Amino acid sequence: MEDSKVVSTSEHLLEVKDLTTRFDIEGGQVYAVNGVSYTLDEGEALGVVGESGCGKSVHALSIMRLIPIPPGRIEKGEVSFKGRDLLKLSDDEMRQIRGKDISMIFQDPMTSWNPVLTIGFQIMEALQLHMGMDKVAAHARAIELLELVGVPEPSLRVDDYPHQFSGGMRQRAMIALALACNPSVLIADEPTTALDVTIQAQIVDLVKRLQQKLGMAVIWITHDLGVVAGLADRVNVMYAGRIVETGPITEIYKNPRHPYTVGLLGSLPSIGERTGERLFSIPGEPPDLIGLPKGCAFAPRCNYRTERCWNETPELEEVSPGHYAACWEKDKVRKMQ
């Protein structure tokens, strides 16, 4: 590890500092990620929650350095992983990290497998690439991995093509692929969104079980606070490319201090709710990230807004140990009853 790449001696596994990603488009730019900072410890499960277009996926791809450049551009920030700034690594060094140290699974298991290659081939590829295995060893390991994620008859299925797998099985196999090289971080980008509810629960359980078994850290990106509840230790709530609230999962649920989090929680159905009542929905639409408004991005949709919200952007401030919220009115914000 060269000295120039050692940026900090923090004990955190992954430390994201002021990550800012832009996309240049005709006549302007998209402010996709606007100064995201957080840390992730070994074995920790972090939920990243927000609605479509809030920058949660782009932030993950920025960490992996898979933003298409151009039009994308990581304007500033630092992603220190085990003491090395990923944003300063060469392409080759970064490729060594992808799949080996940090891995990722995607939303749609239907499209994230190459249709002309077998499942086994694609898993073996990662093993041969990073673990220096030969074909025979990689094939055997691929079968083990498929077994680990609960694919029945893995020795038969390993040579099947993706279209011979069902959706849930494909996502299981995707997890096997992501875990092939024992990564220390797994980024799961809405891995259950395209699946049936019953399969969703199974996938969540599987990741949880594997996380405990293998001791890896997980960043679980989702728009569904309900999914995160059973899984994460901590949650980042993102809005318009920023983290607007972060804290331990129980604390966020019990005591949300950002109006957006309150709205998200209010839009979840819960058992015991009076029937016949409509679920809450946050009024308005997510902001257009081309040209952000001055002040708090959530202000146009917020019930708590004051004059100040239109002009000044709130920063994250601690409301209780480990729990931060970026809202001028955070002391007034209360969970909906």
Added chain:
Amino acid sequence: MTGKETTPQSEIIGGRTISKLEAWLGTDTYRMLKGLVTNPISVIGLLLLAMFVFIAAAAPILAPVAPGADPYHIPRDGYGSVPKPPGADWTHRQPPMPFWWKAVTGHDQWIHLMGTASGQWDIYYGVIWGTRTALFVGLSITLVGAVVGIAIGAISAYYGGWVDMVLMRITDVFMAFPFMLAAMTLSAVLTPVLGKGIFPPIVALMAFGWMGFARLLRSDILSIREREYVLAAKVIGVRDSRIMFKHILPNAIFPSLVLGSMRIGSYVITFASLSFLGIGAEVGFADWGQLLSFARAWMTQLTEYWYIVIYPGTILVLFVLSWNLVGDALRDVLDPRMQGSR
């Protein structure tokens, strides 16, 4: 989803994987081939194609030539200018009679099966040996055109930026020439270099035949490149060049294969046109276009001398048709896959 639920599915798949052929060919190739042999259109095309391959392979038996004679030089029965109808006897320099002739017909006399063209060139010999010429011409031009075009398209899409810009502008320049005119001109220019014969027009058609492949493959790669599985390959750290050749190209190549099979027929037509115009094969060479050119002086009397056009013309049409049918069927077979409905 537990093991129990998926067991029936695995059995079905297990049952399918029993097919050794499928295992050996790979599922996609197998599906493609299966589609080709079950689609009636392609079956007709393939049968026609098989017929042509048979004719080409069996040419020395179907139309034997004298030992030492160049088989691609059509034997002629004298020098008279008036065509003789099918069935006319050989009178001068008769080539060896095929052994099956007597067995089939009982006659001792070898005849002009399809008549003779102006100049007493035997049409039957021209048609039979011309099949070899047609296959060679069509396949070689398409192969070279496809390889060059695919290489240029792949390089263009892979590197992008100014490489893409330069290569695509060169492609545009080549496409700006009227195809037939460009092929004629280049072929005429090449004739003193390569000598008169089939090679100048072949090279000329190769030079102007790659652009379609380059553009098609480039656009397919650009679209496949955005697929999620390419991102997934990047996520596990696969090298760019390997992503290109292992993950993108096999998915992007199918439309080019379809184009290739359709092009074979059209190149044979173009080549025949060049021969007809006198720029292709030399006089008397076993080539369908060349054979048709003998009919030029008799066009006003085709009711009488129909055979000088009908035989070579029909076989040319059937040849092109066979490739087009196979190409069409190939496209049909591959199409659902491209739309992702699998």
